[in-house]
Amino acid sequence: MSIPAESMASADRPKKRQRSFLSNLVFWGTVSIFGVIILLMSVVPLTLGAYDDNHRDRIECNVTDAKGDDNNPMGRRSWSTPDVTISTSDCGTLLYVPGSGEAANDAIAAELAEGGRFSFEMGQATRALQGVFDAIGMTPEVLSYQKID
Numbered sequence: 001m002s003i004p005a006e007s008m009a010s011a012d013r014p015k016k017r018q019r020s021f022l023s024n025l026v027f028w029g030t031v032s033i034f035g036v037i038i039l040l041m042s043v044v045p046l047t048l049g050a051y052d053d054n055h056r057d058r059i060e061c062n063v064t065d066a067k068g069d070d071n072n073p074m075g076r077r078s079w080s081t082p083d084v085t086i087s088t089s090d091c092g093t094l095l096y097v098p099g100s101g102e103a104a105n106d107a108i109a110a111e112l113a114e115g116g117r118f119s120f121e122m123g124q125a126t127r128a129l130q131g132v133f134d135a136i137g138m139t140p141e142v143l144s145y146q147k148i149d
Contacts, residue, residue, distance in 0.1 A: 052126055058122075064087050082099070
């Protein structure tokens with residue numbers, strides 16, 4: 001008795017690998033999660049910034065120290081963003097980015113470093129999410145400041 005040539009040829013061919021339902025579910029679930037993360041990382045900052053531009057809030061804090069910084073470890077001025085890091089006893093660390101250059105930032109930092117009570121203007125969304133920023137290691141940005149006493 002002989003085996004037909006058609007049967008023998010199909011028996012010698014390797015079987016196509018089929019993905020199981022579970023592996024498809026894991027793959028597409030992972031792709032979806034990464035898609036959502038990328039969407040959140042791009043849309044949320046833009047939305048927060050747009051909301052903060054039109055909705056402002058004032059907070060009062062006791063300033064303990066301030067330091068002007070150019071945020072540039074390499075010393076190149078082409079891509080640095082000069083800012084002032086403000087330490088407070090009751091509001092945590094705040095960031096002020098006046099955009100007026102390193103010399104002006106040092107003068108602002110010297111004024112703030114004297115300490116005392118200051119009023120800071122910041123966006124409402126930033127203010128509401130200040131605890132989240134602290135948890136993920138981000139410093140909330142203030143838009144202006146004014147000495148109270």
